[in-house]
Amino acid sequence: DAGVTQSPTHLIKTRGQQVTLRCSPKSGHDTVSWYQQALGQGPQFIFxxxxxxxRQRGxxxxRFSGHQFPNYSSELNVNALLLGxxxxxxxxxxxxxxxxxxxGQGTRLTVV
Amino acid sequence: GIQVEQSPPDLILQEGANSTLRCNFSDSVNNLQWFHQNPWGQLINLFYIPSGTKQNGRLSATTVATERYSLLYISSSQTTDSGVYFCPLITAGNKLTFGGGTRVLVKP
Structure with missing residues (x-):
C-alpha cells in the first residue's frame, strides 16, 4: 500500500505566479482534503x-481552487500567489x- | 467555531522520562485522532480514539468524550519522539480541526 503521496515535495514560486500541487490518496480512499500549515501553527482546512x-470549504x-479526478487523485491550485x-x-x-x-508528506511552498 | 486547546505548548524531556499531553475541546467529541508530526513535516497517525483508552507500545491515549478532553501518554521517551503532537477533532464530513500542537523535544 503506497499511502498518500504528494508532489512536488518542495517548490519555489514568485509572487503573482500560479501553482498546482498534486495528491494521490491511499488505496481504497475516495475523499481528499487539503490543509495549509504556516510555520509554527496547526494545519488549517482549505477544502x-x-x-x-x-464538498466542504474552509x-x-x-484564489485557492481544486479538482478531483475519477481515480480520486486531486490537485490544489493557487492563483496570484502572495508571500503569505x-x-x-x-x-x-x-x-x-x-x-x-x-x-501525505506535504509540499513545502515558498513564495519569493 | 470549534476550538482545540493543547497543553503544554512546549515540552522538553530527558530521554527516558514520561509525559502527558492534553487536549481540551470546545465542542462535543465524536471522533478525534492523535498525530505526531516529525521534523520533516510528515503527520504520522498515532491513534484514532473517539472514546476510551488505547495503547500502542510506549504510547497510550485516553479520551473522555463527556468531559471533552483527550490525553496522550508517552512513557520512556526517546529522541525519536521529538516533534509536534496534534489532536484534531473530526467533524461532519471528515473535516479535521487542529489546535496549535505540543512541541516536544527529547534530549539524549
Missing part, C-alpha cells in the same frame, strides 16, 4: 473533494465510510 465535487479565498501563501500544504485522504484520515 475537501468527494465524487469529483468540492475560510480561504477563491508560503506554507506546508498537506493532503489527507479518508474512506467515505469511517473518519480516520491519513496524510
Amino acid at each position: 475537501q473533494y468527494y465524487e469529483e465535487e468540492e 475560510n480561504f479565498p477563491d 501563501d508560503s506554507a506546508l500544504y498537506l493532503c489527507a485522504s479518508s474512506p467515505s465510510i469511517g473518519p480516520e484520515a491519513f496524510f
Whole structure:
C-alpha cells in the first residue's frame, strides 16, 4: 500500500505566479482534503473533494481552487500567489465510510 | 467555531522520562485522532480514539468524550519522539480541526 503521496515535495514560486500541487490518496480512499500549515501553527482546512465535487470549504479565498479526478487523485491550485501563501500544504485522504484520515508528506511552498 | 486547546505548548524531556499531553475541546467529541508530526513535516497517525483508552507500545491515549478532553501518554521517551503532537477533532464530513500542537523535544 503506497499511502498518500504528494508532489512536488518542495517548490519555489514568485509572487503573482500560479501553482498546482498534486495528491494521490491511499488505496481504497475516495475523499481528499487539503490543509495549509504556516510555520509554527496547526494545519488549517482549505477544502475537501468527494465524487469529483468540492464538498466542504474552509475560510480561504477563491484564489485557492481544486479538482478531483475519477481515480480520486486531486490537485490544489493557487492563483496570484502572495508571500503569505508560503506554507506546508498537506493532503489527507479518508474512506467515505469511517473518519480516520491519513496524510501525505506535504509540499513545502515558498513564495519569493 | 470549534476550538482545540493543547497543553503544554512546549515540552522538553530527558530521554527516558514520561509525559502527558492534553487536549481540551470546545465542542462535543465524536471522533478525534492523535498525530505526531516529525521534523520533516510528515503527520504520522498515532491513534484514532473517539472514546476510551488505547495503547500502542510506549504510547497510550485516553479520551473522555463527556468531559471533552483527550490525553496522550508517552512513557520512556526517546529522541525519536521529538516533534509536534496534534489532536484534531473530526467533524461532519471528515473535516479535521487542529489546535496549535505540543512541541516536544527529547534530549539524549
